[in-house]
Amino acid sequence: MMDSFQDVPGPQVVTKGRHTTLLRMAMNVIGCLISIPAYWAITVHCHYPVTLDLVFTILLTELNRLVNEGRRIQFYEEDSPEPLLPPRDEGYGSYSSTPYDEKNMSFMESQIVPQSRLDSMAAVVGWREDPALFTRALESYKNAKHCTFMLVGIDGDDVADRDMVDVFNIVFPTQSKVIHVPQPLGEVAEQFLAKHIAICKQNGQPINMEECHDIAMRHCFQLARTIIEQEGVNLSSVRHICLRQRHMHKKGIMFTTFVFALVIADVLGIEFLWSSDSDTLVLPNSIHKTVDAIAQDPTIGGASSGLIVHNGHETAVTNLAATVYWGELYLTRSSPAFTATSDCQSGPSTVFRLAALPAILIPWYLQTLLGKRMIINEDRHLTTNLLKRGWGVVFASDVLAATDTPTTMARWLKQQVRWARATHIESLLQPKVYLITHPLLFYSMSKRELGPLIALIATLWYFFTGEQLIIVFIADLFVRVVASALYNLLRNPHRLERASLKWIIPGMFFYHIPLPGVHVWSLLTLTADGWGTSMRNNSEMAKKDSVRQAWWETGFFVGWMAVVAGCVARWLATYYELSSGELLLAMVVSSAAAAAVAWRLTIYQMS
Template sequence: MEKGLFHAPEKEIPGSDCMAAIIGYREDEETFNQALKSYLQAANCRFVLVGIDGDDNEDQYMFEIFQKVFPERSAMVHMDTPLVDLALELSASLPESQNKEDHIISLCVREARQHLERSKVSLHDVRYLCISQPHMHKKGIMFSSFIFSLLITEIYGLEWIWSSDSDTIVDPDTLSSTTSVCASDNAVGGACTTLVIHNRSDNLLTRLSAAVYLSDYYLARSSPSSFGANECQSGPCALFRASAIAPILLRWYTQTVWGKWMRVNEDRHLTTLLLRQGYNVLYAADSIAATESPPTLRRWLLQQVRWARAVHVESFYAPGIYVLQHPVLFFNTVRREIGGILIPLTIAIYALTGRTARPVPGQDLVQRLLITCGYLALRNPYRPSRWAEWLWLLPGQVLYNISIQGIQFWALMTMLDGSWGTCMRGSAEVQADATGVSSVDSAGSGSLQSSLESGLLTQPVSEEKRSRVKLRAQEIGFFVLWIGLVIGAIGRVWATTWYGFGGSMATLVAFACMVPTWMGMSWWMVAVAN
C-alpha cells in the first residue's frame, strides 16, 4: 500500500500546539500501525489519545499495536461503562437549568479524571494514552474521547483537539499547519484538511476514488471556506477548538430528527453546531491527511449513501444557520437538494418515456471537466507528480457523477436510516460481512466469536442465501435500478441521435438496454458484491 505523504515538516508555529484523538474499532492491523506511527513525527502534537470501541478478545490486537508503536510514556485505561451512559443518566435525573449541559460535561470530565486515578495514570507522566470501553458505535467512543480530550487540554493548557480515525495517516506538518490557520482568529471554531487516498494503488476502484478526492473534495470545500462556512469537518481530518466543543457535546450526541436518534452524521452535526454558535469553520487546503477508500464497489456505495444521508439530515436540521452564515452556504444547500431530486427524476423519466425538460449538450460536460482540471492544476495544494494520476480524473468523474445522482436520491428517501453500512476493516469483520453477518450495526457490546459459536455463520445454505439476497437488495438494490435507468437513457439517446428512431421504437431500444442491465446487475448484487 502507498503510505507516503507529501511534505517536509515546516518550522513549528508558536501558539499552534494541539493534542490528537484517534478512534477506531477492529481496524486492519497494518493500516492502524501506520496511522499511529505517523503521529510520532507530528509537529506541535503535545499528546496522543487513542480510543478503542471494544474490549472483547477480538479487539486485543489493537491494544498490542498501541503498545508496540508507543512503548514509552504510554498508558492504557479501560472503562467498564462508557462515559456517555453516565451523561445520559445525569441528563435524565438532573432538573432542568440553564447550565445543565455544562454541568453534565463537567461531571463526565471528573469521572474521566477518576478513571485515571484508579488506573494510577498521571497525565503529566505520559504522552500517549489508550482508552477503551465496551463496543457501542463511533459516536459513543467519540464522546468518551472528547471528554478525555477536554481533561487533557485543560491540564496541558491546549486549545485545539485534532480528531481522526484509525485508518488515517498524517503528514509531519498536518496538525501544525492546520492549527496555524485557526490559531490567530478567535472566531474560528474548527477546520478540516485536504484528504487524499493512501491505498489508491489497490485496484481500479480505489484509483477512481482517489481521482474523485483529487477534484470534488477540494472544490466542494474551497468555496464555502472562503466565507468561513465550511459545512463538514470530515471525520478523518477535523480540528476543533476545545472551548467551542465543550458546550455542544451533549446535544451533539443526543440529536434526534423527527424523534429518531441520529448516529451516521457525527462529523457534519458537530460542524452544524459550531456554525449555529456563530463560529467560522475553515478548510486548511495546504494541510494534507491520507485516508483509506473502500476497495469494493458495494462498500464504496454504502459509504457514499451514509455520507449522503448525513448531508440531507444536516441540510434540513438547522435552517437558522443560513441566517447566521454567508449566503453561499444557503445557495450550496438549495442547489444540492434541488439537484438531488430533479436530476435523477429527469433521467428516469427520459429513460422510460423519452420526455425531457432540456437536453444537456455534451460540450458542456467536456468544458466543465477541462475547467475543473485547469483549476486543480493551478490551485490544488496536492498536485500528483505523475501524469498518470491526472489521467484517472475523467473516468473518476464519470463514476462519481453517474453514481452520486442515484445515491443522493436514495439517501433522501431513506435519510433516517441509521445503519452504518460498511463493516470494519479487521480480517474477521470483513469475512463476516462477506458472509452476510456483521456486528457493524450493534448498539452495544457484542462478540463476533459469539456469532460464530451460535451458528449464525453456519446456517443452512438456502436460509443463508435468502438472507444475503434480502440484505444486498436493501443495501444496494437502488444502485441496480439506477444503473439500468442510466443505461436505458444512454440507449435512447443513441437510438434517437444515430438512427433517428422515435416514439415506441426508441422506447423499445431503451428497455432492451435496461432489462439485461438489471438482470446482470442483480446477479452481481447477489453473487459477487462484497
C-alpha cells in the same frame, strides 16, 4: 496521583462564538432569498451554465486559500510562536527534563506550558481496524509536528478488539497507558442528565437545558479525572493513552475520547484537538498547518484539512475514488469556506478549538430525528452545532491528510449513502444555521440538494416519455470537464502521479452518474444507521450480508443504472431514427445489461 487534579477546576465551558445581531440575521435571510433566483436568472440566459458554475466555484476556492493564508500571516506576525521544531524520538516534545515530584507539583495550567500555541492533542478513534493499516496510522503521528499528546479510542473491549490494543502497545511502547473505561461516558451523561431533569421536575424547578448540559458535562469531566487518577497516570511523562470501552458506535467512542481530551488538555494547557480515524495517515504538516489557519481568530471553532487517498492504486474503484477526492471534493468543499461557514468537518482530518467543545458535546451526542437517536452523522452534526453557536468553521484546502477508501463498488456506495444521509439531515433540518451564517452556505446547500434531485427527475422523465426537461449542451459539459481537470492539475495541492492521470475523466463519471441515485435513496432512508464503513480486520471483512440486506443497501444502484442505460439507448435510437419497436428493444436490452453488471458489482459481492 490523587492530588494532581485538586486545584484544576476543569475545562472552561464557552457556549458561544461570534454574536450575530438581528440586523445581520435579517441580511442573511435576504441574501438566502435572492441568491438562488439571481443565479438561476444568470444561468438560464447562458449557453454554458455548467462552465459558469465551475468558474464561480474556482473563484471561491482561490478566495478561500487566500483568506486562510492571510490568517496564518497575521497569526505569525502577532503571536510570533517559536519556530517549528523537528520531530523528536516519538514525534512528541518533552516539556521538561526536570524530575517530577508529585508532592511539590500539581498539574496547573501555568506549570506545564506548551512550547507553542500550535501544540495540539490528537484523538484517533476506531473499531476492529486492520492491524497493518492501524499501525501505519499511529506511526504517522510520530512525525507530526506540534502533536504533543496522543489519545486513541477503541470502540470495543471483546477479544476481537485486542488487536488494536496490541498495535497501540507496539507503536508506543513507552510513555503510554491503556485505560479501560467501565461505562461509556455518553451513557453516563445521558443517565445523569435524565436524573437531574427528573429532580428539577419533582421540585417544581424550571428546566434550563443548557444549564443541565453544563452540569452533566462537569460530571463527566470529574469522572474522567477520577479514572485518570485511579489508573495512576502521570501526565508529565505519559504522552499516549489508549481508551477502551464497551462497543457502541462511533459517536459513543468519540464522546468518551473528547471528554478525556478536554480534561487532559486543560491540564497541559493545550488549545486545539486534532480528531481523526483509525484508517487515516497524517503528513508531517497536516496538524499544525490546519491549526495555524484558525489560531489567530478566537471565534473560529474548527477546521478540516483536505484529503487524499493512500490506497488509491489498490483496485479500480480506489483509483477512481482517488480522483474524486482530488478534484470534485476539493472544489465543492471550498465553496462556502472563505466565510468561515464550512458545513462539514471531515472525520479523518478535523481540528477543534477545545474551548468550543464542552457546550456542544451533549446536544451532539443526544441528537434525534423523528424520535430516533441518530448516530450516523457525527462529523456534520458537530459542525452544525459549532455554526449554530456562532463559531466559525474553515476548510484548510492547501493542507492534506491521507485516508483509506473502500476497495469495492458496494462498499463505496454504502459509504456515499451514509455520508449523503448525514448531509440531508444537517442541510434540511437545521434551518437556524442559515439565520446566523453567510448566505453562501445556503446557496451551496441548495445547489447540492436540488441539483441531483432535478437530474433524477429529468432522467426518469426522459426514460418514460422521451421528452427532455433540461437541455444539456455537450460543449458546455466538455468545457467543464476539461477546465476542471486543468485547474486541479495547476492548483490542487495534491499532485497526481502520472499513472493516475488516465483515471481523471473516468473518475468524474464514476462520481456523477450514481450521484442522483445515491442522493434520493439516502433521502428516502434518512433514519438508517450503523457504525459507518464496515471495518477492515479479518473477522469483519469475512462477514457477508443477507440477500435482503444487500438489496436494501445497494439495490437502488441496480435500478438507477438500468434507467441510465435505458436513457442512453433511447437517445441513440432516436438519433439514428429507429422504429418504436427497435427503440423499445434497445432500451430493454440496455437496461437489463446495465442492471446485471450493477448487480454483479454490488449485491453479488455483498451476499
